Amino acid sequence: MSTPLIPPPATPPKKRTLNVRLEEHLYDDLKRYIAYAGGGDFSHVISEGLRIVFKDDKGFPNWLANHPGPVPEIRRKKSQTKPPQQAKPPARRDALANAPAQMALGGGSLPAGGADADAVS
Numbered sequence: 001m002s003t004p005l006i007p008p009p010a011t012p013p014k015k016r017t018l019n020v021r022l023e024e025h026l027y028d029d030l031k032r033y034i035a036y037a038g039g040g041d042f043s044h045v046i047s048e049g050l051r052i053v054f055k056d057d058k059g060f061p062n063w064l065a066n067h068p069g070p071v072p073e074i075r076r077k078k079s080q081t082k083p084p085q086q087a088k089p090p091a092r093r094d095a096l097a098n099a100p101a102q103m104a105l106g107g108g109s110l111p112a113g114g115a116d117a118d119a120v121s
Helices: 024-036 042-056 060-066 092-104 114-120
Strands: none
16 A cells, blocks of 8 residues: 555644633733744644743653653632622612501501512612
8 A cells, every 4th residue: 555645634632721810911921922923822822832841841751750640630719809798778678578567656658669669760
């Protein structure tokens, strides 16, 4: 059997999606590096950068040899930093619940519109 002069295209490598958060200045430098390199995209530049780090970090091959098995994925919960909530005035439903007591004390009449009135106001 003969071999074709032009081989079939290589199977593209399996890829995984990773969401990362970069410091603003690193993100800006990444965009600038893509422009400097003449194009490409974030995935290409980050992948190639990681290849360089893995190849040039002299301690990494030793670490790999001592840790041959799979490494569990690291997942951290998002920190839930919500601003402190301010105290809200009582809801209209609370006013309706207290209305019979107010009426007994001479506090006035029920608010007009019933429970659905707060959706309009």
